[in-house]
Amino acid sequence: MTQGRSIRLFLVDGTPNGLLTAEIMNWTGHVLTGPRSKLSELVQRSECGRTGIYFLVGPDPENSLRPLVYIGESDDVGTRLKQHNRPEEKGGKDFWEKVCLVTSKDQNLTKAHVKYLESLLIQSAGQVGRCKLVNGTAHEYINLPESDRADMAFFMEQIRTVLPVLGFDFLRDRPMPSSEPVAQEAPAEASPRFSLELPRHGIRATGQEIDGEFYVFKGSQARGSWVGTERGYQSLYNQLCEDGMLVEGSNGTRVFNEDQSFSSPSAAAAVVSGRSANGRISWKAESSGMTYGEWQDRQVSEAAMCAESMSNGMDGDRR
Known part of the structure; x- marks a missing residue:
């Protein structure tokens, strides 16, 4: 039986369309998200000065079914977001409308950790197929001790849990439907064919x-x-x-x-x-x-x- 989870959401400015933070019980991660229109307020927060992973999300004008997503990492996420906010001709990115960044409350995430996470997340998003990645091909990063790789695998699973709650579905697994008829011993609540x-x-x-x-x-x-x-x-x-x-x-x-x-x-x-x-x-x-x-x-x-x-x-x- 699947275990329930507790996720704490906080509306920073008291409005549903403003900045929002999210935390999962017993997880050291901290999520901050908001619209691009609130970027000036977002980059002033302490989380933006930490090492972390970030997602830039916007609509794909050529495909209404899937968003455009850029996955990045930085030692100073706030500085990196300012760079992405520039016009395209000056090295920025125009497509994104929302940003989501993931840092650690205990600040134990290192540059090596987030580079490894970035590699895993890009690979996962590509396999799930719910978005079009702006990144392109993921660069495999394995220069991390075995124990740290295990910690980052757990960290990534928490990211995959909390992001859909915030409206970001691009990392959510696609169930693998079976084209075979539903077994007779299937539980009563299971959907029939x-x-x-x-x-x-x-x-x-x-x-x-x-x-x-x-x-x-x-x-x-x-x-x-x-x-x-x-x-x-x-x-x-x-x-x-x-x-x-x-x-x-x-x-x-x-x-x-x-x-x-x-x-x-x-x-x-x-x-x-x-x-x-x-x-x-x-x-x-x-x-x-x-x-x-x-x-x-x-x-x-x-x-x-x-x-x-x-x-x-x-x-x-x-x-």
């Missing part, structure tokens, strides 16, 4: 909900072109085609070239259907025939009944 069919167009897609995302499996079919109104998920459909996630198939259809995650079953259903679609009724469980909405409602009802039963049991014990 769903399918969506458009018989008139010879289209069939399969998928599953995993860790809050809806995955459409590799090999699933989709409409050969967007036929709905020019809004909604049309840009998502076009982007997947441009990225090579949806490739040309037979009989005028398209095929998913690999497992693809979506933020909701409706987004997945729209891309498969080539038009707006209600994923709660379009996706049906292969094992029971229930729609996604019916399956989800049953999960909620069963959870509520279980909670009520436990509550009644506790009341009985008190009596």
Whole structure:
């Protein structure tokens, strides 16, 4: 069973869009993040004078699905951020809109530590594939004692835990969906395998909900072109085609070239259907025939009944 974690967030200036700090219980790391518009305030903080790792994040004008990310390290993060704030022609970077820096509360991070961390983080971000790295190829840095490498592996895992809480998903692991049917002994709360069919167009897609995302499996079919109104998920459909996630198939259809995650079953259903679609009724469980909405409602009802039963049991014990 996965253990819960305590993360302490602090709004430095009392506003949700200002500077924010984050710490995890029993971790020496300290995270500071904020918009570029608050850079003048951010660089005045003591954290910026320490050795650390930083992330510059901004939108990719050529791909709305993934952000642009630059991962760097420095002995003096504040000075480095000032350099990045210059115009492109003067050696700066124009793309970023948010910055996030990670330092150590006990100030035990050394230059060697952060160079090693930078190498690991660039490699990890590239493997996860949730962003486009501005860095390019990661330089492998292994000039670190074995014990320190173990410490930095733990430090990195904490970074991967806290960043998604702050809205930075580019290091969050992608679950590896199985294209095989869900095993019979799977726990009741596990998502079944769903399918969506458009018989008139010879289209069939399969998928599953995993860790809050809806995955459409590799090999699933989709409409050969967007036929709905020019809004909604049309840009998502076009982007997947441009990225090579949806490739040309037979009989005028398209095929998913690999497992693809979506933020909701409706987004997945729209891309498969080539038009707006209600994923709660379009996706049906292969094992029971229930729609996604019916399956989800049953999960909620069963959870509520279980909670009520436990509550009644506790009341009985008190009596």
